[in-house]
Amino acid sequence: QVQLVESGGGLVQAGASLRLSCAVSGLTFSRYTMGWFRQAPGKEREFVAGISWSGSTTRFADSVKGRFTISRDNAENTVNLHMNSLNAEDTAVYYCAADLQSLQFSVPSRYEFWGQGTQVTVSS
Numbered sequence: 001q002v003q004l005v006e007s008g009g010g011l012v013q014a015g016a017s018l019r020l021s022c023a024v025s026g027l028t029f030s031r032y033t034m035g036w037f038r039q040a041p042g043k044e045r046e047f048v049a050g051i052s053w054s055g056s057t058t059r060f061a062d063s064v065k066g067r068f069t070i071s072r073d074n075a076e077n078t079v080n081l082h083m084n085s086l087n088a089e090d091t092a093v094y095y096c097a098a099d100l101q102s103l104q105f106s107v108p109s110r111y112e113f114w115g116q117g118t119q120v121t122v123s124s
Contacts, residue, residue, distance in 0.1 A: 005116070006094060006096050007022075012122055014088060018086065019080055020080065021078055021080050022081075024078065024079070031053055033100075034097070036070065045095070047061050048081065049061070049068055050105025050106065051072050051079060068084070069081075090122050093119050094117060095114055
């Protein structure tokens with residue numbers, strides 16, 4: 001069965017960095033666009049970053065541009081979200097998701113598979 005397992009979340013101070021990882025199994029990873037979304041308490045799930053199946057195309061939400069990067073390793077079936085200069089507004093549960101070959105990175109309904117999420121808390 002398909003599994004997406006996020007890791008790397010935690011409690012950090014403002015200005016710190018974190019790297020989230022998502023390990024994927026049960027599908028042909030190299031065929032899937034991968035995305036990161038987040039959901040803060042009382043808010044809707046929002047797009048954070050996406051990467052195409054080859055890694056050649058990436059997209060970021062305006063709120064994280066210049067601070068976050070996304071990468072993938074198709075040999076290891078993993079996708080990473082590198083987060084720098086974290087602030088309190090980045091506090092949320094972060095989810096990775098897989099979308100078969102679509103480049104509509106920011107549209108949650110395009111993603112077929114989701115992980116369970118990992119909590120990121122940034123103290124100010």
